[in-house]
Amino acid sequence: MQHINEYADLYRKPGPWCTIYADVSTGTVDTLEAGDVRPENISRDLLAAGATEADAQAAAQLEWTAKGVPGQVSRFVLIRNGAVELNEVLPGEPAQELTCVASIPDLLPLVQHRGREFAYIVAEVDRSGGEIRLHRAGRVQPDNVSGVEGSSQHIRKVPVGGWSQARYQHHVEEVWKRNADSVAGEIDVLAAANNARLILVGGDIRARELVVKQLSEASRAKASTIDMHSKNAGADRTVFDEEVRKRVAEYFAERYQEILERLAVQDGQANPLAADGVGQVVHALQQAQVGTLLLNPAALSGRTLLVLDAEPWVATAPEEALEANVLGKESAPAVLLRAAALTDAQVQLMPPGSLPEGMDLAGLLRWPVGPGAPSA
Numbered sequence: 241m242q243h244i245n246e247y248a249d250l251y252r253k254p255g256p257w258c259t260i261y262a263d264v265s266t267g268t269v270d271t272l273e274a275g276d277v278r279p280e281n282i283s284r285d286l287l288a289a290g291a292t293e294a295d296a297q298a299a300a301q302l303e304w305t306a307k308g309v310p311g312q313v314s315r316f317v318l319i320r321n322g323a324v325e326l327n328e329v330l331p332g333e334p335a336q337e338l339t340c341v342a343s344i345p346d347l348l349p350l351v352q353h354r355g356r357e358f359a360y361i362v363a364e365v366d367r368s369g370g371e372i373r374l375h376r377a378g379r380v381q382p383d384n385v386s387g388v389e390g391s392s393q394h395i396r397k398v399p400v401g402g403w404s405q406a407r408y409q410h411h412v413e414e415v416w417k418r419n420a421d422s423v424a425g426e427i428d429v430l431a432a433a434n435n436a437r438l439i440l441v442g443g444d445i446r447a448r449e450l451v452v453k454q455l456s457e458a459s460r461a462k463a464s465t466i467d468m469h470s471k472n473a474g475a476d477r478t479v480f481d482e483e484v485r486k487r488v489a490e491y492f493a494e495r496y497q498e499i500l501e502r503l504a505v506q507d508g509q510a511n512p513l514a515a516d517g518v519g520q521v522v523h524a525l526q527q528a529q530v531g532t533l534l535l536n537p538a539a540l541s542g543r544t545l546l547v548l549d550a551e552p553w554v555a556t557a558p559e560e561a562l563e564a565n566v567l568g569k570e571s572a573p574a575v576l577l578r579a580a581a582l583t584d585a586q587v588q589l590m591p592p593g594s595l596p597e598g599m600d601l602a603g604l605l606r607w608p609v610g611p612g613a614p615s616a
Contacts, residue, residue, distance in 0.1 A: 241495075241532060241586040242351060244577065250318065250325055250345060251578045254549070255567070258286050258295045258319040261338040261349040264304050264329070265312050278304045282339060286319075289341040294322030302327070314353065318345045331376050331383065332357055343547050343567040346574040347581075348537060355589050359383075360438035360491075362484055363427055365447040370423045374430055377488055386430075388423045420450035428456045438491050440484055442466035496594055499534065502604055503596070511608035518543070518572070519556060521603045525576070526552035526560070528583040530603040535576060536590045539600030543572040554579040576601070 260282055283300035287293075298319050306313040312333040318326040326345075330353050338349055356377060363372045373382040431439060439455070439462045441448045448465050455463055466483050506514035515524045522545065524530045546555040548564035554575050555561050580587050585603075595602060 241499075241588045242354060243584075243586055244347065244351060244581045245584045247326075247345075247347060248581045248584075251581055253320060253325075255320065255343040255345075256291070256295075256341050257325075257343070257345040258289075258291050258299065258317075259338060259340050259342070259346040259349075260286075260299065260315075260317040260319070261334050261336075261353075262304065262315050262317075263312070263333050263337060264306050264315045265333065266305055266307070285339045286341065289339060291319075291341045292322070295319045295341075298322050298324055316350045316353070320345075330354075330357065342570050342574070344570055344574060344578055346571065347577050348571075348573050351577060351587060352537070352589060358438075359434040359436045360488060361427060361431055361436045361440065363423065363439070363441045363443070363451065364480075365420070365423055365441060365443040365451050367419060367444055367447045369419055370443060370447070370451070372423070372426055372430060374434060374436070377492075383434075386426060388419075388426050417450060417454070420447060421454050423451050424454040424456075424459075427451070428459050431459050431462070437462060438488065439463040440466055440487055442468055442480060495588075496590070499532075499588055499590075499604075500594070500596075503534070503602060509608075513605045513608050514602060515605060515609065516599050516602040518545075518601055520609075521576075521601050522554055522556050522560075522579075524603050524605060524609075525554055525579040525583060525585070528585075529605050529607060530580065530583065530585045531606045532586045532588055532604040533576060533580045534588050534590050534595065534602040534604070535573060536592060536595055536600050537573040538592050540572040540576075544569040545572045545575040547575055547578070552579075553582050 262278065262282065264278070279300045279302065282304070283296040286296045286299055299317070302317065302324060304315060306315060306329045311331070314330040314332060314334045316326070316328045316330060317324060328350070332353070334349065335352060338346070340346060358377050360375050360377065361372060362375060363370055369388040372386050372388065375382045427439060430436065439459055441451055441463060442465065452460060452463050452465060464487065466480065468480055468483070503514055506512035515521050521530065521533070546558065546561065547567040547570050548555055548561050549567050550564040552560070552562060552564065558566060577587060
């Protein structure tokens with residue numbers, strides 16, 4: 241789930257807004273050549289979509305190429321009143337490029353991109369340190385690879401016997417713990433800086449136990465171990481990588497399952513903590529009642545909703561606008577995301593077929609439908 245309330249201030253500003261979501265990769269000759277003409281092409285497309293000359297000029301002057309960023313890269317840009325309001329470089333290619341002009345910014349491409357690009361960490365450790373890789377789901381190459389080299393002196397226990405043996409073995413254990421602490425500290429920093437949702441630790445069995453034990457509480461809650469060491473002689477690297485892919489897929493499946501279970505529990509309740517369908521969900525958003533918006537964009541393709549310049553922010557008909565002005569009709573997913581941001585609701589985009597049959601939109605609510613709703 242994503243919080244998009246950081247964009248609430250943008251959503252409150254009057255339009256028109258230009259939204260551009262483009263592939264700006266530069267890894268080949270073709271993409272370099274495309275980069276040369278991209279500003280002019282985007283400017284022309286914006287004018288054709290109804291943008292002002294000032295907005296088209298702002299797009300033409302923008303540096304679209306993501307220089308120094310390897311691999312597939314996208315750029316998401318919002319322009320208003322001749323100024324660039326948002327300019328984000330995103331890892332990976334766009335699912336579908338977009339250039340449009342509307343009364344509100346369309347953040348759907350950004351939310352979709354971020355939803356599939358969550359960060360996770362894979363650490364392969366031994367008793368002297370380890371290798372830590374930061375990945376993004378859906379990408380082949382890691383974003384970052386770092387190595388932690390701890391002490392390699394006296395890292396093996398030896399059968400020497402007597403009092404000296406106990407002292408030596410204790411020293412070896414302390415070396416292992418210090419090395420594991422260094423690896424755990426690096427993982428904690430990387431996880432916090434990148435909001436990693438999953439931490440996978442493989443390698444030497446004793447080393448991975450120590451590393452997981454010494455992770456921060458926040459990191460440990462996201463961590464699990466892989467019972468293999470790909471760097472051992474004769475180890476099959478592809479088996480380890482396949483297990484990583486399996487764990488990432490399971491993470492996605494578990495998140496969807498948790499959401500669907502929460503939704504299913506409300507079915508048949510007298511005062512449910514859920515709403516479904518456009519009418520019910522819009523009504524709940526108008527009251528800031530939605531805690532989590534469950535949105536299947538494909539199912540709402542082609543449908544529009546009314547955009548309002550003040551609370552309740554969204555409406556299905558003019559009579560629902562109350563004292564607010566109607567700014568126009570826009571794409572339903574874009575309008576719903578705006579209402580979610582302005583009412584501090586989380587958003588979970590649902591793949592086609594994941595919601596119960598016949599349901600294209602749902603909301604998990606902050607308080608129940610019906611009697612008992614608070615006055616504020």
